[in-house]
Amino acid sequence: DKNSRGWKLKRGVIEAINELINDIDHCHSQIADQALEHIHQ
Structure with a gap:
């Protein structure tokens, strides 16, 4: 679902930062x- 994809993206960005x-x-x-x-x- 859209919310789940948003959290996955956010987690990936936070890990990269x-x-x-x-x-x-x-x-x-x-x-x-x-x-x-x-x-x-």
């Missing part, structure tokens, strides 16, 4: 780790 937030939260440490490799080349 949470994954993006998680990636943003952790990207600074990954960048810092890779920066050391690039600086010392």
Whole structure:
């Protein structure tokens, strides 16, 4: 039904946003780790 599809879509969007937030939260440490490799080349 239409309401069920709406909730599935909403859940998918929320999961994608949470994954993006998680990636943003952790990207600074990954960048810092890779920066050391690039600086010392």
